[in-house]
Amino acid sequence: MNSPVLAGDYLLGSGDKIKITVYNEPDLTVEAKIDRTGIVSFPFIKDIAIIGMTTEAVELQVRNGLLGDYLVDPQVSVSVIDYRPFFIHGEVVKPGGYPYQEDLRLDKAIALAGGLANRASKSNWKITRSENGKTFTIEADISTVVLPDDIIKIEQSFF
Known part of the structure; x- marks a missing residue:
């Protein structure tokens, strides 16, 4: 219980502010503060419910949503800009x-x-x-x- 939380283990929650970027696709950059619903809108794909997900899980969901129909090999990155207090x-x-x-x-x-x-x-x-x-x-x-x-x-x- 006293070990540091690794970024990959961190579960997103209401109050966190995240940034989703797709390499070489500046129009597909989204910054969003997660509200109580936990829903984040992203261009070309359905809304994503992200409360309780890791940043890696969000990356995978966005990548899979863009793959094929919109981009051949999307490189997605999700980072936490501001953590909840x-x-x-x-x-x-x-x-x-x-x-x-x-x-x-x-x-x-x-x-x-x-x-x-x-x-x-x-x-x-x-x-x-x-x-x-x-x-x-x-x-x-x-x-x-x-x-x-x-x-x-x-x-x-x-x-």
Whole structure:
């Protein structure tokens, strides 16, 4: 659970902004922010439902949609321009939502929120995360990987 998320493993979700490009086809470049429906429109092919898909899966779907009827050998690339945010609250200087960054760990997330507040616990940290439609809470430490949409709670120290 503490290993970094590889780009190929990242599942797209509502709030992510992506860019789809087709090599040597500038008219087939689409930038889209994924809304709650998860539907992205792309020229010449039907709308694509992409929530829960990897960028590689979207590339394959667009490539297959363009193959043959429109292009002989389309080279498709999908990249995430902006990730959906993570949220941190509790005993930090500046609680709120922050843009996700690749390879983000809890120590960096706390730094983005201005550091721990005076009364913050040094170890009672929790992350609420949703995966595959299920929400769960994990005990976290400074090296725990933070993902987009995570909700981090820094508890108050009693000593």
